[in-house]
Amino acid sequence: MRVMTWNLWWRFGGWERRWKAIRQVLLDVRPDVLGLQEVWSHGDDCLADHLAADLGMYCVRADSDAPGGWQRRLDDPDAHEIGVGNAVLSRWPVVDRARLRLPTDGGRADGRLSLHALIDAPGGRPVPFFTTHLNSGAHESAVRCAQVRALAAFVAEHRAGTDFPPVLTGDYNAWPDSDEMRLLGGLRTAPPVGRQVFLDAWEFAAPGLPAVTWDAANPYVAARRDPSVRIDYVHVGPPGPGNVGHVRSVRRAGDGPVDGVWPSDHLAVVADLALEEED
Template identity: 50%
Template sequence: MRVVSWNLWWRFGDWRRRRHAIRAVLAEAKPDLCGLQEVWADPDENLAGWLAAELDMHWAWGPTAHPHQWQRRTGDDSAQFGTAILSRWPLADTATEELPASRGRTVVSATVQAPYARIPFFSAHLAATAFATAARLEQVDRIRELVAARPSDDHPPVLTGDFNAEPDSDEMRVLGGDKTSPSTAPGLILMDAWRFAEDGRAGLTWDRRNPHVAEAPEPSMRIDYVRVGLRYDLDVGRVENVGLAGTEPVDGVWPSDHFAVVADLSSPA
């Protein structure tokens, strides 16, 4: 089972051309499940819905009730902002929640009805900027509660997202539960799929070789993730391979300012 996590950079840059580049990258990657962040919708169309139709997938959309800070940046007050899920299989029990401590950040969740398991799946977008560690700590506490509350009897939970934090940060160690004692959902371990990369690659998803990132003041970082619940009693949902996608322009257009994380998880033959 192939899982993709990708921040799609909302309606910034040449978003009309970028949508086709995004579609091309996903069509080549052939994911079974996608967690998408910074997804736009307007009165006429939803980017997640358009991608789902183009890729023959099911979809769920989780808009924020507070899109104003993004609307101000583009001058378009009709465009909505949110997170989304695309799935090869039907989705059940979809839900969206505004995360605490930062208006405009959401997590959307669903149970994926795969033929061999019901898969708890999440797409989340945490507060940005280097100054927002305290906000992100509150947000990961809530995400852990949500993950622990969704049944996962026959498949470990899968959490995707742009967490705007590097792997050794306080918030990512708390989210994982394996490098420090979390304050919520004790016993829940959410393993970082990139730790299974065999060749020691840095896995940078916010990379200054992308010209849209080079305009920003931050260094290159790994801030986008696929996280998988640690289960000793199941053979499905184990990380087998991990890499990046969307790392080059498509017909001269960079699809996003983020690169996508692509993880392959074990499933029955």
């Protein structure tokens, strides 16, 4: 099962040209399940729906209930009508869904979300899939820690009924050694939910493989004068019976221009997971 996470940079940076580049990357990668952040919607028109139609996938999405901060940054007379949110696209039916409004006490309140989709994957083991988008301020680590704790409780609430491990994807806006990311692993600090731990898929990457997803090689990032870091993740719970859910490989995607256009300011993460039991 090929899973992917990607922040699509909403309606910033020449979004109409970027849309074509995003579409081409997804057609090349062909993920089975895809977690998206910063997805735009305008009335009944939504980028996630367009991409799902192009890829032949099911789509569920959740829009922010406080998009004003985003809209004020957009130079568009219709900005007040444009929504932002998360989406999950799946090659297989989505049999259940839920959304969580993440806490933002002490930080910018712009309706950050986690979205759950229960995927009716082949083999009779539904896959509990999640995508999330945490606050981005460099000073907001404490806010992100609270958001990770809320996410962990949300996962615990919706992971029952299947022995396929939960799959978490998203833009955490946090470095791998940060307090908020250590909360998910359990080895470096106590997990928010007892005995519920997750593996960072990138730990299974081939040695020397480029890892950063906020990359100064990308002109959108270079213009910010930011360092190159990894802030986008795929996490998976410990493998189930027969090693289902085991990370078989991981890599980046969207890590270069398509016909001269970089698709997003973020690079994507793609992980192949064992869908069936294996020795």
